[in-house]
Amino acid sequence: MIGVDPRVSGTQRYSVHVERPGMLHAAFVRSPHAHARVLAVDASGLPADCVALLPEDVADLGRYGCQARDQRVLADVARHAGDIVAAVAAPTAAAARAAARSVDVTYEELPAVFDAVEAVAPGAPLLHPDAAESAGEAVSIGVRPLTGTNVCHRFRIRHGDAAAGFADADVIVSRAFRTPGAAHAPMEPHAALAEWEDGRLTLWTGTQTPFNTRADVAGAFGLRPDDVRVVAPPMGGSFGAKTFVRLEALVAALARKAGRPVKATLDRAEEFLCLNRHPATIRVRVGAKRDGTLVAKELDCWVDTGAYADCGPGVATKMGYAGVGPYRIPHVRVDALAIYTNLPPNGAYRGYGAMQSVWASERTMDALAEELGMSPLELRRRNLLRDGDVFATGEVMHDVHFEECLDAAARAVGYAEDPRGAGLCVLLKGMQTPSRAAVRIERNPVGYVVRSASCEMGQGVRASIRLMAAELLGCEPGQVEVPDPDTDTSPFDTRTTSSRSTHMMGRALAVAVRDLRANGGEHGFGEVVNEGGLDPDTGQGIASTHWHQGAASARVSVDEETGKLTVERLHGVAYAGRVVDRAGAELQNEGSMIMGLGTALFEELDFDDGQVANANLSDYNLPAPGDLPAGFTHELLESEGAEAHGLGETVLPPVPAAIGNALASLGLDVRELPLTPERVLEAVDRR
């Protein structure tokens, strides 16, 4: 029977549903302290059918981490409340949790720090004294730690001469902004299952990064990458939470000790301790001529990456250049620091740092407009990058559509006619550069199998691959099978992040289909490489081979007695280039905007001595159906012959800034997210 999609009928199986014969269930022993040395672990009271993973069991394993190798399979020093110091496997999940509660750990508490700015002040406790050492071995982006500090990476842009630029400015505006931590809160929790056979490890895990995970886990266990197989079933949402190693090395170590497969599934409270969004403090200083021409900009970002770096260096980097904005500015200085604190680790979160710096940068643009007595729309138009302009990274911009995006956003809320109560934001966001994507096609009796390591998390990448392949191959989408990513059989792909997959896989498919046609029609292989990268000391180079471009606009009203903000109208614009799957693209825009709304209005992790005080979905609010503004619309801009542009994140970052600017147009200047009624009321009092 051809029924409805299994996601509708409820028969879809996700990473939590993987089972292997004889498997045990894992539970974790977590530090209650935010910073403490583990002195002793006593698991002597465990029932006979439980297996404990203790410090001595992992002494032979190496450290891992995608950009700084600062994580251990079990923490010898707990660096955040919830850090895992021991683990247990048992025949049932309930038995494992009970056993984990019975493990007794002795700690020596250490001073802790919970704020990125405080963590770089003199005398702050150091979380990773050997940070410099681990980054030296790391892959990827050219990590630059500052030895002897909590800075695991500093990103810089030096473009022109900022000091000289400011000297030349007629008007200078300086502002500081803050954004809190937030939870990804995918509906499906993290899940991973490990099984060893003859020295070879197989991991079934909800992940966006099968090849990174394979490399990191292999490295930790001293194996060759080929001795580790990572299979990535579809996820019930991720939004970046399931990026890079989270549970995989732990379940692998437990499975090694137990001699049986071991599966771990986090409960909801644990989800808040696993990986969150980077809090940031950002100072913006921008200088302009009387006529609004921007001449200089400085950005200082303190990015709280929590107890472990994860991809904090990458996030700080992207936050740094996204914060420049889609503008022509001859003199730019950016300094973005990824800083360790004793909060749970922060990592990839939809937007990858762009939301935080776009909030700061675009709010400052409106402040500058006010100083100049100019319309915020006109100020932006005057300075937007055009084809052929040079960005602050020194790269020449092409396929530029910022003005189109901004104009569409402004039109949607009637901004030019009535700017009072309305706000705008326009942004640029980069796509992972450099990167590689490959795809393999095999003919089969009903059609084709397309092997790609792009991971499905609800963004519809499989549907896009099916559509693109069908179009190129001249068959029906239903004839194209796209199996789960599997590092044994899927060709290499850098990772499913950064809204790159439709674009990169589309290009790889074109190469693969040409190869298939040239070679008898049975097999085809295609690989594309996206060259570039930035010099870590100057921030010059190619940040992104193509840019995600978008805008948002909002119209708001405020109950000035309670501070309650109502978003009457919200409009998002994304430059899509070429839309592959229209419904899927609309869902990505809508989903991004809704997540942006949560960020703007109420999502905030409450930390209390490093503990997450609101670690459940009642105390931490997610947007509900009734939270959508009465006017909630979006557009996908296309142009003839354009390539597909990533859409998975573009219209999240501009939403908070558009709403914040709308609020500011009423004289209510709030510089911290979320825009709670309490903060708005304080702004009413100040006005």
Next chain:
Amino acid sequence: MHLILNGKPWQVECEPGDMLLGLLEREGLTAARATCGIGVCGACTVLLDGVPVTGCITLAGQVAGREVTTAEALGGSDPVQRAFATAQAFQCGWCTPGFVLAARALLEENPDPSDAEIAEALGGNLCRCGSYVKIAEAVRIAARELAA
């Protein structure tokens, strides 16, 4: 304990502290999913004597002698399910069975709901992927289908 599960008599062993959701999981029924643990997200919705309830906070003992229906029983050809498919009212799909059951319950009571009534009735279901616009559209499509 005896009950009717998806139309068939079912006898199951359980502890007093077991929740209904755990029983269903052990039976291999995975449309209702453990998600928030406190009854706010709706992803573990099941029908108890035809009425939606929260599987993760319904004690197994409470359903003795009663009828439990999971989303799997709809078979994939239910008009509300078809409307969700037509509207492509899902992304990862984790929350979708819960929304389908909530939508069905709404339309059973209120065959022609306004947008505000739809938002209110579905307010106990969370979708982190943010498919609400198309979910509301699916409900409107289903309402038209069922009225016809």
Next chain:
Amino acid sequence: MNQGFIDPDVLLSLGAVDGLGRIEAGDGGELRLGAMATHRAVERAPATAAWPVLRRAFSLVASPRVRNVATVGGVLADADYASDPPAVLSALGARAVLRSASGEREVGIGELIRGYYETCIAPDELLVEVRVPPQPEAAVYRKFRSRSCEDRPCVAVAAVRDGDALRVVVGAVAETPQHFPDVCALGAGRAAEIGAAYGERIEPIADARGSAAYRRRVTAVEVRRAVEAVA
């Protein structure tokens, strides 16, 4: 139990106890809500038609799915400070009937709810019924949420006026519903003063929905608005 906070040895279900779910009229035009009556039943029962403010308060709780199961007795015995029904029941002058093997007693909602998840129900007592006097025409319930529209209340105000008698009860701001009869005695014509006084008199808590100081501010505003609505 799901979060591992409690692990009881024995669970006793009231589901099969006859008559505990009844909703019916009682003596003197009062409404009798059985402890096992669900929120949904209160919203819809013909017997509650003359208590629109009660229907409204119960209908605002959570979602239909939760209201299918949550009960009148449950919400009161749980004494969660952030729930809707207690403030309205208190403003209407409702009484809870507590029964034990040795007899029955009636307590007002203010006496019933003693503190944070704490009631005056003795270990051998069961809350079996809630008796609600007739609702006067002027009655309103305002639920102020500071975050999502699905959030629990930050400040909840029930105001009921019967002739010159005014009762205003504020929920969700403190451990127990807050009622100041001496302030209400000022009368519905002095809404701003009543609001300001309530704002000063409450001992607010801070939680994910707002700080104590913020709750004071909003209480003053929401109480004023509620009193204006029943004046």
